[in-house]
Amino acid sequence: MAVSVRGGGTAAEAGTRAEAGAGAGQDAAMCPYRLVLEHVTSRWGVLVLIELLERSYRFAELRRAVGRVSEKGVSEKMLAQTLQTLERDGLVHRDAKPVIPPRVDYSLTGLGREAAEQVRALAEWTRQRMADVEQARQAYDEARAPGARAS
Amino acid sequence: MAVSVRGGGTAAEAGTRAEAGAGAGQDAAMCPYRLVLEHVTSRWGVLVLIELLERSYRFAELRRAVGRVSEKGVSEKMLAQTLQTLERDGLVHRDAKPVIPPRVDYSLTGLGREAAEQVRALAEWTRQRMADVEQARQAYDEARAPGARAS
């Protein structure tokens, strides 16, 4: 099997591949920007962008960094997929050095940095407002708690 | 239905409120704010928040509004699920009027408005930068598939 990423498998799979990892594998019939938004807000996309905002990372290094915040880390496959999607969208720059052992550095492009900053802002807002959220949750849960109440 | 963050897809809005008595508390091992972030950045969460930023909506009305931007609309189930999650997180206010036929209005809370504004900013950034993204995509595609069959 050739090295071509999209060579193997069916034609349908080739199309799927590009969107995968970013959580947007459906119809392209929707507004195109929605797709990019899904890539950026995708599960691992968010974390990758935030991490890369600090500095550039190598593959395994990035994987560890993401795993640190997310408890159950990201698989190599999903990380690769996510990075490819973001790279294709022009948000992430991939610098593969032709050495042995291989060394690849990932960093943000100018475009990616803009996106990442938006994402980070959102993430930080969430962190700051966690107290309010948890309070709201308790109120919600208690309001509809079935048990706990003497019948 | 345990709150499985791990296997979950892009949206972590699953889980909802059934964890009250369940013994699934492992998700708490990761930074809790990550969960809220997933709710907010979830597929339909994003769209719902943005729509509600304009004005309050009724259920079916909101469903139509979301379907307008997303081409392939959201099912009632997913919309209800999303709204419940956001309501539990204290981002959305649900106003159920005890009339017949039932009328329920959804609107943003103060907290929700803050989140929604962040999300909208991100969405609008995406819209504005679409040209750059599409350009990057073409470059990426052409670089990796110059002519698969030319051998």
Added chain:
DNA sequence: CAGCATCCCCGCAGATACTG
């Protein structure tokens, strides 16, 4: 009309094995 319950299927995502 709002929205929960049930069934079921597709596709995302994880694990594994292999390559350069």
Added chain:
DNA sequence: CAGTATCTGCGGGGATGCTG
């Protein structure tokens, strides 16, 4: 070390039907 191809599962999420 940095990926890639493949198999499989399992859960997200759509469709349908029922209730208040």
